[in-house]
Amino acid sequence: MKNHKLDKLKYIALLMLVTLLASCGVTTETTSDIAQPTATEASRILTQGTFGVSIEDINRLQTIGSGAWFNDQFNQPQTMHFDYVNQALSALPANSNINDSTFLQSFWKQAVTGKDQLRQRVTFALSEIFVISFQNATLASMPRSVASYYDMLGAHAFGNFRDLLQDVTLHPAMGIYLSSLGNIKTTGAREPDQNYAREVMQLFTIGLNQLNIDGSLKSGTAIPTYTNDDIRGAAKVYTGWSWAGPDTADGRFLGNNSPQPDPNRDRLPMQNYGQKYQEFLQITNTNDPLEIPKSILLSDTVNGMKIPDGNGPDSLKMALDVLFNHPNVGPFIGRQLIQRLVTDNPSPAYITRVAQAFNNNGNGVRGDLKAVIKAVLLDPEAVDPTSSSTYDATKVGKLREPVVRMANWMRAFHASSASGNFNMTNTDNPVSSLGQTAMNSPSVFNFYRPDYQAPNTAFTAEMVEPEMQITDGTSVFGYLNIMKNAVDRGVGTGNDIKADYSAELQMTVTPDLLLDRISLLLLQNNMSSQLRNNILAAINSNKNNSASNIVKLAIFLTMASPEYITQK
């Protein structure tokens, strides 16, 4: 079905072009589209760039080519989770318990049925970098705000990273989650809250150590990007911000009921409340020899700066500009997007290509996320890792995260919701469910760290395997349990979401054809002969089995197999 040799030549030519241009200092688009993707290539692009593969999407992508497919996806109107949640909440009886369920319905509905698949999948990846969580006691009852935050990530997924950074910083849900909402300037012995000042650097932009463009440590050693004094100076930048509203009354800053809170304050960007709350001066107490000036990356003589006396929005803009322009952002964020969508251990060259796309989209624009996404998903290591000179079959890939495994099944088999609401609730229980729920990370450090290394394993010392952090002896069975039920009867409240196996049921007389189809939908057309033989043995163990049972058996065993759980 696939011509490896041709593919390889195509990629080698592309690589040479990129290398040539890079070495000449010429800036250009570094990602090439694939005019006529093979079914395998289409399956890979859709596995990595959407919530799952369907036959229809494979056919379409093969027909129109990756250029048109990406353009189509970039131009798909965004389906707003906020609208769904807002509508669902308004339909609830008064005094209903407000929790994450309406957001989760919308999440699954869009994951399965959204036409803006690329946006939904990239948004999910971004939500695992710019983390907020329903586990926060305040956000737990604010699904409108979380939905709006998620939509904001989605809106910027195809925009510019600088805008994303601005809106992440000022979204009230982030303000609540990392306690920058209501953060007050230095007052007597009290210092500003350091929470957002720290995590925006450690997790959202530059990371802890200086990086080369290929993601490796600069000079081969850990050179910190900032000190704790830098955090104290930067904390002053993120002061004076609180709820949006028509005025800047004290009561509004403090979140009181008077003046009347703006009904949309849970989704409007935070506003600055001026000198009463915001650190206006670089130094507030010139007699205090220990005071750190308002600054960003003060100890960094190349990238950092003192922030001059002035108002909050200006200070914030200067600080975020410094972070945005730091050379770490491309490799730091690029590597994580690769990990979330494609593979846990990308080669330095792959990270370089993505970071270059971040630094310059070909038209001199830094932070263009469309260019970054295409660089991630159309890289030779994504579309055909075997073409890479660093390809190693033993190390390639990543574990699919549990939420994505479930979504893959729904999309492959055209799942629909009897209620129309995709009634999925929290799926955290590792004994009986997925051990993971969207927007329900235990902390701002996500469900797993990008540098997690599972101890005492066959993984080599330089490898990382983030998803192994939530994989344990309980969760592996929880997944089998929920998947068995889903494949058989459906999933969600009252098995609200059920698959449509009508196409597969036609194939049971020729099980090999059935497995070819499942391989294309779930395994990027790469089912091993051994897995195939195991499933055939299961099918053949009962010659009188029903077509329905045969289909379920084949799908469940495929999804239980390590070669499905590993996306490679």
Added chain:
Amino acid sequence: MSKKIDLSRRDFLLKSALLSAGSVAAPFALNLFSMRSAMAASGLTGYKALVCLYLAGGNDHNNTVIATDTAAWPSGATTPTSFDGYTAARGGSIGFTQAALANTAITTPASGKEKTLNTTVARTYALHPSLGKYNANVTGSLKDMYDKGQVAIVPNVGTLIHPISDWRYYRGSGVTAVTHPTNLFSHSDQTNQWVNSYPGTTKANFGWGGRIADLIYSNNTNKQFTSLSLSGNNTFLAGESVNQIQINSNGVPVAITNFNNLFGSVGNYTQTVVSPNTYSTNKFEIEHANVVSNAIAADGLLQQVMTATAPNGSTPVPVPTQYVQPNSAAGALANNSLAVQLQTVARMIAGQSTLGSSRQIFFVSIGGFDTHTTQATNQSDLLARVSHAIDYFYNTALKSSAMPGGDQTNNVTLFTASDFGRTFTSNGSGTDHGWGSHHFVVGGNGVTAGSVKGGDIYGSFPQTFVSSSNVWGDPKNNPLDVGSGNFIPQISVDQYAATLAKWFGLTYGIGSELATVFPNLVNFDPTYFATSDLGFMI
């Protein structure tokens, strides 16, 4: 050796052992690994368990154990007293008044460690009100247990590589800086460093719990039941040889036999598909299959021990009561999931003979301690749960008839750990990331001396005020303050951990098992505790 060699993490351990046999000075870590096989402790008697209670997020220690003394320090007339310094930094927002602390005041014995180590002025202390009987319906508390000698306090413990006496050696101000751990104040890094005892190499992904297990598992019939986590994968229990097993308080996973004859097939093809095979070469596939097969192997015995009536004949471990919510004016009750985790731990302890275990290490955790905001209510609730859960564990579960001998309190030592302490300064309604912290070690029956020498504070308690001068020797300068009232720890995690490990049965002294697990201990005691340790264990 310059050629890059592709070693798996298992191979690395094996091969490094061979390398260090040569005369070339091997890297430190290699020496460490090489000592393993020669020294595995065996022949330990009796049953012992260590329980790590992890306070995730970084507990604000400054409101957990509070210095309440008001006598002026002799170093200068303007030096704040401890409680004045506390009030100056925290009063009006997150600080307690003396009156609020009256019911949780604690004492230290006349000739005890605290009195010996804190001689400048007479210090007095109190615990957070939630650690006492804050409501008439609270039946037991950590404060009560301290009074009965079941709880020891270890003050200002933190990640260190070498001792750092004051901020000049931290900043290299007029003196040569002493190497301190990397990425202080970062959650992920400090969490890792706290439990791996290798500050400076943040990539080290093993924990001292796991490495202790590596040395003692031979005392157990089943290696796999040596390290047990109630809170998912964690570095603390990550051994180089022993794999941690995860148990969920919601129950144990369904048996693989549940997949027999699935969807009309005849046989168990699920087991075939999920288990390790001979054809996968991809490491992700291999390791996922290994996780599954380990779970299958452990399942049968875990089912037995988890079954309510099983462990010791017919008596189950008692179910924990609900805790009284300290923020509820009406004293409303709520479930305490930490107590449920400890109930599950108690089941494992009760089932020690079924599991074939004579040494076990557990990990339980409770999150939410990253109190940048609304600390007063949040920490009150969290510490009330901690107090309730520990009281349940020691004074109900471990003394229940489910236990072998009817009482395991002397065999089980629980200790707290956390990412870091928090700033002494307030940010309005919360606190930020810090360094040193105060911790609790719990054990014994509260009647006779058994394991933990409770009712005392085992270290020098810092003078609690924030510097308002950067001049060394100025009374307004706190020698330990590195900014925001983050005090330099004066006890290293290694000392704290090694004292526990010594009680657990590891050999001590130069060339001992303690030296293997805690290589940096030498910087604090060149004899590796040959003659003394922190002193809180019998």
